[in-house]
Amino acid sequence: MKVAIVGATGETGSSVVKGLLESTDPKYEITALTRPASLQKPGVLQLAAKGVTVVAADLEGPEEELVKLLAGIDVVISTVDAYAFMAQIPLANAAETAGVKRFIPCFFATVTPPTGILTLRDQKEVVLNHIKKIHLPYTIIDVGWWFQLTLPRLASGRIDYALIMPGNIIAGDGDVATALTDIRDIGRYVARIISDPRTVNAMVFSYTELLSQNQVFQLLEKLSGETIDRTNMSKDAIEAGIAEAESGDPSNPLTYAKIAQFQYLNSRYIRGDNTPEYARYLGYKDAKELYPDLTGNSLESYCQEVLDGTAKGVYDRKRAEAAAVSRSS
Numbered sequence: 001m002k003v004a005i006v007g008a009t010g011e012t013g014s015s016v017v018k019g020l021l022e023s024t025d026p027k028y029e030i031t032a033l034t035r036p037a038s039l040q041k042p043g044v045l046q047l048a049a050k051g052v053t054v055v056a057a058d059l060e061g062p063e064e065e066l067v068k069l070l071a072g073i074d075v076v077i078s079t080v081d082a083y084a085f086m087a088q089i090p091l092a093n094a095a096e097t098a099g100v101k102r103f104i105p106c107f108f109a110t111v112t113p114p115t116g117i118l119t120l121r122d123q124k125e126v127v128l129n130h131i132k133k134i135h136l137p138y139t140i141i142d143v144g145w146w147f148q149l150t151l152p153r154l155a156s157g158r159i160d161y162a163l164i165m166p167g168n169i170i171a172g173d174g175d176v177a178t179a180l181t182d183i184r185d186i187g188r189y190v191a192r193i194i195s196d197p198r199t200v201n202a203m204v205f206s207y208t209e210l211l212s213q214n215q216v217f218q219l220l221e222k223l224s225g226e227t228i229d230r231t232n233m234s235k236d237a238i239e240a241g242i243a244e245a246e247s248g249d250p251s252n253p254l255t256y257a258k259i260a261q262f263q264y265l266n267s268r269y270i271r272g273d274n275t276p277e278y279a280r281y282l283g284y285k286d287a288k289e290l291y292p293d294l295t296g297n298s299l300e301s302y303c304q305e306v307l308d309g310t311a312k313g314v315y316d317r318k319r320a321e322a323a324a325v326s327r328s329s
């Protein structure tokens with residue numbers, strides 16, 4: 001099966017590429033559609049060394065060029081970041097013209113209602129609505145919240161190396177369960193979902209564990225032997241945080257990040273959107289029911305890895321690129 005992926009060097013994209021390369025049934029041939037400016041980046045060169053075909057693609061360039069690149073491709077997967085969400089619309093048009101059998105737009109996040117709760121989700125739904133308008137076969141894959149963004153900071157600082165967004169805020173009473181997944185398992189889930197005829201024109205929720213914040217904190221306290229500092233934040237304070245952030249300039253990346261942070265706290269831990277029950281209500285299929293043999297890494301085992309000093313944080317590449325840009329300016 002021939003798969004083209006946009007965003008192959010990203011956090012989600014790297015997991016997807018690994019999962020597809022490791023799949024034996026079916027076997028996948030992968031083409032990474034890469035923006036021309038990134039062709040010489042180390043991550044892109046590493047993809048080629050792993051057997052991925054790398055081609056230059058400008059999502060906002062002439063559509064006929066994208067159509068040529070997608071000729072003979074069975075599945076297109078997008079794992080781009082928020083800045084490129086709208087560029088998926090010309091990509092979807094090109095996929096439809098090229099006869100691509102299935103388009104996987106960039107979702108890969110938590111379960112939320114289609115609009116009105118999470119700005120990021122609102123933007124993804126605009127893309128999905130366009131896909132539906134042009135009758136392009138699709139699959140939506142949501143994965144819950146990454147383990148890699150879930151852990152709070154320990155006072156000793158010994159797990160700081162693996163944390164990018166320490167989650168020491170307990171939202172509400174901390175007892176609302178949310179679905180969690182090790183980012184490294186996303187690709188294995190995707191490899192099953194995209195070759196399954198039952199998931200065409202459907203939404204699939206593929207997560208590993210369902211835990212509340214209190215359970216996550218207690219687990220890490222047990223494994224580390226440390227008492228974790230908690231900052232409590234009430235529903236009212238989170239709602240006020242959303243209102244204040246939304247009054248800022250949304251084109252400012254810091255404002256955008258703040259909006260997302262408060263909206264996510266509200267969705268995951270106050271509203272309790274990110275659960276299998278709510279996913280079922282919204283019409284998702286549950287990957288645990290579709291593939292009962294498919295299991296993911298446990299949060300306990302991930303915590304142990306972090307405590308042992310062998311885990312890898314996320315966004316190291318992005319941080320290194322941003323640091324290089326600031327050094328050169």
Ligand SMILES: NC(=O)c1ccc[n+]([C@@H]2O[C@H](COP(=O)([O-])OP(=O)(O)OC[C@H]3O[C@@H](n4cnc5c(N)ncnc54)[C@H](OP(=O)(O)O)[C@@H]3O)[C@@H](O)[C@H]2O)c1
Pocket residue numbers: 006007008009010011012013033034035038041043059079080081082083084087106107108109110120143144145146149318
């Ligand atoms: N479930 C969770 O907990 C969670 C957490 C974070 C994010 N997410 C979701 O995961 C999805 C992907 O985000 P991510 O954080 O994994 O992405 P990321 O690491 O920021 O990577 C973005 C990728 O998109 C590529 N890209 C960006 N603009 C492009 C363009 N114009 N043309 C072609 N390629 C372009 C980048 O390529 P270059 O190599 O050219 O830079 C990179 O490969 C999003 O939907 C996000 O909401 C979920």
